Amino acid sequence: MRVVLSAYDSRGGVEPLVGLAVRLRELGAEVRVCAPPDEEFEKRLAAVGVAMVPTGQSVRDLVTGRTPPAPGGIARRAADLVAAFHENVTAAAEGADVLVATGLVPAVAGVKSAAETLGVPYVYVSYQPVSLPSPHHPPIPRPGRPLPPEVTDNAVLWERDAEDAQAVFGEAVNGHRASVGLPPVDDVRDHVFTDRPWLASDPVLAPWRQPAGLDVVQTGAWVLPDERPLPADLLAFLDAGEPPVYVGFGSIPMRDPQELARVVTESVRAHGRRVVLSRGWADLALADDRDDCFVIGEVNHQALFRRVAAVVHHGGAGTTTTATWSGAPQVIVPQGADQPYFAARVAELGIGAAHDGPTPTVESLTAALGTALAPEARVRAGAVAGAFHADGAEVAAKLLFETVGRTPSA
Structure with a gap:
């Protein structure tokens, strides 16, 4: 055929x-x-x-x-x-x-x-x-x-x-x-x-x-199960401390990437966590030179999401599906299209939080991360991952x- x-x-x-x-x-x-x-x-x-x-x-x-x-x-x-x-x-x-x-x-x-x-x-x-x-x-x-x-x-x-x-x-x-x-x-x-x-x-x-x-x-x-290994430098960062928070917005050209990087970094640090920041099509970069942040390009998300404390993303079908399959709690900051729907579903399932609106502040994202990093969100995310088809x-x-x-x- x-x-x-x-x-x-x-x-x-x-x-x-x-x-x-x-x-x-x-x-x-x-x-x-x-x-x-x-x-x-x-x-x-x-x-x-x-x-x-x-x-x-x-x-x-x-x-x-x-x-x-x-x-x-x-x-x-x-x-x-x-x-x-x-x-x-x-x-x-x-x-x-x-x-x-x-x-x-x-x-x-x-x-x-x-x-x-x-x-x-x-x-x-x-x-x-x-x-x-x-x-x-x-x-x-x-x-x-x-x-x-x-x-x-x-x-x-x-x-x-x-x-x-x-x-x-x-x-x-x-x-x-x-x-x-x-x-x-x-x-x-x-x-x-x-x-x-x-x-x-x-x-x-x-x-x-x-x-x-x-x-x-x-x-x-x-x-499709992704068998690609994670880069050695990323593995070293992951192994150097507690699971970090992944932040990435995929193919979305975010407004003011420099300010966004600052907001997400401060929000994650407010919870005592490190950051893995994905460049994406917005070309996000480090907000400063501290060693608690690591920038990545194209990597195996399936493997990475199983190593992080939470996934902060835009809520596209692909990223939401991978994060859900991986059992990672999520914070969705929806920008448009189907993303508000997936944000609502993540909140309804109890596997994370839906951010209110497309432009996070340190206060709003810190609060949303509080929901995703709670122990009950991790337990629920694991249960939903176990039911994934x-x-x-x-x-x-x-x-x-x-x-x-x-x-x-x-």
């Missing part, structure tokens, strides 16, 4: 495809991944022997502002993404049996069009339940289109979300579809989601609630074989 996986997303959106790709190969499938041309994605996929087809612009350059605004703004970028993913996925999927897509709507729409062009099955995947229409939660606000505060009916908000998606992406999607001989669609969102989307999240951390209008298939999170990628891989009527060869 041949499978093409695609994502236009940050590291947290590409990493689950690594897990799925490895499980598919173990079952005898041939796999290719279409993803942004960022070096870290190419290295990660190369490390597990999976072919990658660079597609679209660099996500890191786009997020950090290195890519200048395009003439025509969002509409132009959307049109470029639709075209790039349709062209590259169509080429990569010659002889493929099924296409799997996640990430930004225009990129996914390009994959959906490729599936129609090739006449092969297509599966849409979300990593969090709140991006899928449901009466149990409101939609995530789209850029420049905040939810009307006077509307509290989730069904009405989801109707508006479909209208917003069509208004923002409809012209780009339908313009491209016309150029490749496909009919227009009047509901881009539901067109790409389909009526049977997959949800690749852990059912304890991020459950799907029924009833809802969609036939959602929750597979569990797509995780670590076989989600294997479940999804077997479902893909069933989808196309194939039998795994391994």
Whole structure:
């Protein structure tokens, strides 16, 4: 069986495809991944022997502002993404049996069009339940289109979300579809989601609630055990004292990184703890030259999170999933999108704290850390980790074989 996986997303959106790709190969499938041309994605996929087809612009350059605004703004970028993913996925999927897509709507729409062009099955995947229409939660606000505060009916908000998606992406999607001989669609969102989307999240951390209008298939999170050793200097720091607190904000370009580093360092020190500070895409750096802080780049988070007292982060699906699986208490400082949802879930599960708002102060973060560093949070985090469904990628891989009527060869 041949499978093409695609994502236009940050590291947290590409990493689950690594897990799925490895499980598919173990079952005898041939796999290719279409993803942004960022070096870290190419290295990660190369490390597990999976072919990658660079597609679209660099996500890191786009997020950090290195890519200048395009003439025509969002509409132009959307049109470029639709075209790039349709062209590259169509080429990569010659002889493929099924296409799997996640990430930004225009990129996914390009994959959906490729599936129609090739006449092969297509599966849409979300990593969090709140991006899928449901009466149990409101939609995530789209850029420049905040939810009307006077509307509290989730069904009405989801109707508006479909209208917003069509208004923002409809012209780009339908313009491209016309150029490749496909009919227009009047509901881009539901067109790409389909009526049977997959949800690749852990059912304890991020459950799907029924009833809802969609036939959602929750597979569990797509995780892959990371066997990479931690760097020797980081191991030496960890071994030199009590477990430190990890602080990192992943692919989020945080405002005033220097001030943020000061705030998080002082907050952690207020609890008598050391700091492991991840540079991330915000390029965080040490606040001073004291020896109780250590800065890291790309490392094995699974191994590191099992060695720390708590994890302070932005609340993306990837980091929250890894921290939960690792049994580490968390403090989530949500910046937007699905992050407030994961912050709320961490608080509800009793495995940490949800910071109130995106900009921490020493006082607010010190208080949140007090919750996460309490003994009961550590005990609860361990219990939730013990209930984590670590076989989600294997479940999804077997479902893909069933989808196309194939039998795994391994």
